[in-house]
Amino acid sequence: MIFLLLLGVPAALGHLYLWRRLVVDTTLPRTLGRRIGGMAVVGAFAMLMSALVVTRRVPPEYGKFFAWPGFVWLAVLFYLAIALGIAEIPRRILLKRATLVPAAAGSVGIEPVEVVPDPSRRLFISRSVAIGSGIAAGSVVGYGMTQALGAPQLLTVPVTLDKLQTSLSGFRIAVVSDIHLGPLLGRSHTERIVRMINEQEADLVAIVGDLVDGTVAELGEAAAPLRDLVSKQGSFFVTGNHEYFSGHEPWLRELDKLGVNPLRNEGLTVAGGIELVGVNDVTGRAYDDGPDFDRAFTGRDRNNPVVLLSHQPVQVGEASSRGVDLQLSGHTHGGQMVPFNFVVPLQQPGVAGLSKVDDTWLYVSRGAGFWGPPVRVGAPPDITMIELRTAG
Known part of the structure; x- marks a missing residue:
């Protein structure tokens, strides 16, 4: 209402x-x-x-x-x-x-x-x-x-992390967000995204929320091509606000079956020297499933760089206070339709692209889909290859 x-x-x-x-x-x-x-x-x-x-x-x-x-x-x-x-x-x-x-x-x-x-x-x-x-x-x-209906742009964004081991320089993370499977975007949309990511031979795939606008029963077949994602270190997912509107628990189980690993306020060490952490979306608080940074950072090695998956950029304040080196987010759609790109900063610290908040790099994807009108003006869809580099 x-x-x-x-x-x-x-x-x-x-x-x-x-x-x-x-x-x-x-x-x-x-x-x-x-x-x-x-x-x-x-x-x-x-x-x-x-x-x-x-x-x-x-x-x-x-x-x-x-x-x-x-x-x-x-x-x-x-x-x-x-x-x-x-x-x-x-x-x-x-x-x-x-x-x-x-x-x-x-x-x-x-x-x-x-x-x-x-x-x-x-x-x-x-x-x-x-x-x-x-x-x-x-x-x-x-x-x-x-x-909006064409292929997402493929972007490459280098990010320098001071604590990154020299042997891991060039580590590539495929970042995609806001796929928004639903009545207007279906299986062929997922297949194109999977194909584009696989062609890049990424080390890791990060899906940072808002995958679906509907239940598993309605959209499970549309999401099925995600099982074909290929990367050296695996594929990972964090919830967006739309997952909570669509039944987040069944979707998290479904993604797990598809080989896309949900990170629910938890982390792990990947490639022997990168702490990958994922937190739930802030909308989860209304569903008793909100972000829990204390739990997510438990057991992480702070000598390694920390990469945080968080759907909404607004959580970068908490991330920065905890020494996160890089936060990967979506949610904004880059504004999707001009002039909304001028309105987004009223709520979020980043609209699209790479910026820095205190000592934390924040990368915000414009997303690979859309919500509402199948229209994008001034904010084309994207899939981004984040290339980690050592300092110096």
Whole structure:
């Protein structure tokens, strides 16, 4: 209910704004066009709310019929509202000039020029703005869909760790997050990710949360290709917030069967000189399964560099206080759609890429999937090869 209010109320206001600009301003009162336009806006709102509600209550094979049109429309709505908002000032200036035009002066003597409203010019300006905004929004969303549905970018990011043994310089960790299997992304999505990772011959694979948006019964087959992941030191997983919405315990058991090792507030030594630690997502606190750094760091050799897997970057504060050398995270999607990349820093210390918090390196993946609209603008999906290097 809270989720629907948080998204449903802004969506309703957005549709009301679109109704004013795309229907009322571009049609004459009591005409068929205005009635059809009004019904179209109401139908679009219903389609969006169906995507938010129905997809949570039916299997993905049926939910996709609601998810595709509803979530694509959500992206169009968002960018259409932005385009219309940007056009608001020039629109008002042009409308002010078009409201009054000279009328014919009298033929005898010199008389004051009468001015009268010109509704045809007002309609022309409003329709031109509506068409231009629609083309702009459609173009942005179309581009964003090619980014979201295309292959993730393959990035290589070198990270220098002071405590890394010389023999381990060049150790490569494949980092992938936010795969988001669900009604819009299925088995073929997983197969492509697995193929791309395996081609890199990584030393270790780290999946840092938000693998799924659905239960094991619904998405187990979509996740099955993860059993084909190949790396020298194994594949590891930590929970994201969406695992808790999808039934985290069954998923952790399923991943274990697939050979992807869950790290639940625990760690181990890999390659004879790297402490790999994983903590649960902060959302787990509401499910009696929250992060426990004390437990996770028990028994770790502090002479070795510590690499922490944590879904949300926000946990880097705790990580830094415990001497973590590198934290690998996701969750932000890099903002997914501009301008959300400017909003993420209000909640998280990193949006995407490599940064440093005190003495801890923080790497945030933009993720390999998407949530909601199948659209990415300014934040293409990625799979990252972290290459550890010794200092000097």
